[in-house]
Amino acid sequence: NAGVTQTPKFRILKIGQSMTLQCTQDMNHNYMYWYRQDPGMGLKLIYYSVGAGITDKGEVPNGYNVSRSTTEDFPLRLELAAPSQTSVYFCASVRGDATDTQYFGPGTRLTVL
Amino acid sequence: AQSVTQLDSQVPVFEEAPVELRCNYSSSVSVYLFWYVQYPNQGLQLLLKYLSGSTLVESINGFEAEFNKSQTSFHLRKPSVHISDTAEYFCAVRNAGGTSYGKLTFGQGTILTVHP
Numbered sequence: 001n002a003g004v005t006q007t008p009k010f011r012i013l014k015i016g017q018s019m020t021l022q023c024t025q026d027m028n029h030n031y032m033y034w035y036r037q038d039p040g041m042g043l044k045l046i047y048y049s050v051g052a053g054i055t056d057k058g059e060v061p062n063g064y065n066v067s068r069s070t071t072e073d074f075p076l077r078l079e080l081a082a083p084s085q086t087s088v089y090f091c092a093s094v095r096g097d098a099t100d101t102q103y104f105g106p107g108t109r110l111t112v113l
Numbered sequence: 114a115q116s117v118t119q120l121d122s123q124v125p126v127f128e129e130a131p132v133e134l135r136c137n138y139s140s141s142v143s144v145y146l147f148w149y150v151q152y153p154n155q156g157l158q159l160l161l162k163y164l165s166g167s168t169l170v171e172s173i174n175g176f177e178a179e180f181n182k183s184q185t186s187f188h189l190r191k192p193s194v195h196i197s198d199t200a201e202y203f204c205a206v207r208n209a210g211g212t213s214y215g216k217l218t219f220g221q222g223t224i225l226t227v228h229p
Binding site: 004031033040041042043044045048050056058090092094096097098099100101102104105106107 | 117119122145149155156157158159162164203207208209210213214215216217219220221222
């Protein structure tokens with residue numbers, strides 16, 4: 001049982017490039033989330049999904065896209081990377097009940113130059 | 114809308130001293146409250162949570178937090194810290210009902226540094 005896994009761990013992009021951050025969970029959780037963490041700002045929700053084929057915007061969705069074709073996978077796509085997207089990105093999942101614990105992946109540190 | 118305010122961005126303490134990390138929240142509905150810990154270069158791990166019942170909740174490594182509804186606070190305390198407690202701590206809230214889809218609202222984080 002690996003929990004929530006993310007790849008890559010680190011990435012440097014040039015302005016205007018695109019990439020996909022991968023997230024997989026093996027706990028059969030219904031809900032999945034993408035957050036970004038910036039120093040002194042806590043975590044901000046980018047997108048979330050309540051099941052395969054269902055996604056919705058969070059607090060800071062601009063510049064990102066997501067898809068959820070399976071229960072296990074929830075990739076985050078960055079199109080036309082900008083320096084403002086330099087951040088640490090965390091994927092998380094939860095079974096579905098409001099009392100359940102949200103489990104986090106180890107994070108992807110992205111730098112856009 | 115909900116918001117969470119962690120009143121201290123950094124808290125330096127000496128080993129074996131007590132510590133309190135402060136958290137206040139604002140919400141128009143009932144909430145569940147969480148403290149997460151992030152060790153350097155790692156993801157977030159749940160430290161403890163308040164769902165209902167006793168307002169004092171404890172973690173396995175000696176931390177405790179008390180839910181105070183009248184003051185809308187959920188401060189985290191430990192009577193004697195260790196070097197290994199050095200980490201960033203996040204307070205978070207979630208709607209207790211309705212269709213929140215499990216979404217968490219986080220505070221800004223408090224960096225706890227324990228000095229020998």
